[in-house]
Amino acid sequence: MPHNHRMRSWGERSIGAVATVAVGAAMALLLSSTNPSAALTPPGSGAVQQAAGVDHADIHATLSTGFVPKTVDLNPGGTLTVYNDDPVNPHTFTSVAVNGQGDPLFDVEVPPGESRDISAVSGLGDGTYAFFCRIHPEMTGTLTVGTGGPVPTNVPKFQQPLVQPPRLTGKHLRIVMRKKKVRVLPHGPRTPMWTYGGSFPGPTIVRRTGRDTKVTFVNHLPRKVGAVTVHQHGGHQASKYDGQPMDHLIRHGHQLTYDYPLVDAGTPLPAALRFYHDHRMHRTARNNWFGLQGMFLTTDPKDARRGLPHGKYDLPLMFTDRSFTATNRLRNPFRHTSMPMRAGRSMPPMAGMPTLAATDPMTTPSVGTKVLVNGRFAPYRYVEPGRYRLQILNASPFSSYDFSLSDGRPFVQIGTGSGLLPEPVTRQDILLGPAQRADVVVDFRGLEDTDVLLSSIPRADGSTTGIGTRDAALMQFRVRGTTQQSAHVPATLTRIAPMRIPRQVAMTWTFGVGHDRHGSFWAINGKRFDPTRVDHRVPLGSTELWKLRNTSDLTHYVHLHEELWRTVRRDGRRPPPWERGYEDTWRLDPGETVLVAARFTDFTGDFMVHCHMLDHEDDSMMATFKVVPKK
């Protein structure tokens, strides 16, 4: 247990105290930019730390400066205190290295404006320990204990096989939502979760694309969950079947049948891995965290004829992170959250604050210590030395990952989460934020009797302002035996139909921070989500060009419902090869602008625009566009 005697209570926050800390942070930033050695000096301590360790060190953390200092040398048995100097952002102090259970060697959350002693540090042996913030993984540093030495492993033990959720293939399906204890961790009790159909993830809906599919969802969840709503992410369906956050809800004991035609303007939707999940206003993060997520796989028999790996060589993989108690229950990051309206707790904007971060809204990011694959922690999968199609889904509420294979083996990306790309793209790593998917082929030939890791690596695209990704091994492929397989990746995969794209931007959606008399909040075009307000009207049958831009100091992953969107420009340039297919979710790093276009087909009514970092969405970073009958 961390003792809190050093903790500064901010229970009665005065503007003066906030301003003092903010100025301190700004000075630290200034010092570190003009005098490199100053950055190594913990504020308040006398000397620059060199090879010789100290018995006690302080580390200060803010989003704008990261950890200061970034390197600390501590004597064995020494103590460490982490101060969070941000007024609204929580941070964690977490080791990259994990123990045999896959738990970080230390992992302490430090609320805004508070400090925590990192008691586990005192028990560490000589070594070099990388640390990071789970919520903002771009914040990193290194702790050297004693004489330093070998870096402890970030690889957990792979103790349970990868499983696939049950598959449902009929044209009219019934999924009962209920509480169930499910196996997530390899040992100890099963984990109580809110499930679709008694499994986590829920059953994978597998349908040939173009075939109408009806799914009856029944709400037998505990009464306290309240009314729920189901969104098929990336789907094209009538407004009332789109999982409206405030309407067409499924109350406790009730059911609703959703109709998914899997057709767009008479043509089957491109086959892809999409997913279904809860979309309830202000409760989306909570409801997803506790289990309301499942995969929705549409298939196209042409993929096998193209030569792509299929059947047992096609593996849908859903990644999502959670934290657990000692008895394998899910931790509850929402317990301090008063719902449904909570943005009023945010700090009001303050004049003269040096950074935007100081006015970022206060939310409760749901970020876990453990990344699960198809609902299991650290699974392994035996594979033949052949080619496998991995359809990767990041279903995390908040976290992004930069996927990478051990030994530098590349992915051949063949699709997005909305269909095949025109041509395959060879990539060393693939960055996916919440709700993004990638369809890849991995070639295990020549790797007989070796084990290949699929990991998340620290974000490798050189971004200095975007949200980072953690350094963690996620699953293991054990290449064994021989194969009779003859799959390959053709040089041309599909044709994206040409579209006449309007020159004029019909709508600009700006993702940033809004302010009102209650405080600051995550906003689109400066406004909170309001279910009674329509933000943009589009005539059915028209094609529109939209601009998405991020004016905040955090990355957002922006999701547009309903249509087959294509990326027209990213920051004024042609999008990279992996963004030349259809998309429904885009990364927008601070300052970025993406142009997208779609034709609005088949359905009139209300549809959503929102950030898919669920804590931001719940904080009100959501808006409505309405498709209206053509004149």
Ligand SMILES: [Cu+2]
């Ligand atoms: Cu966001």
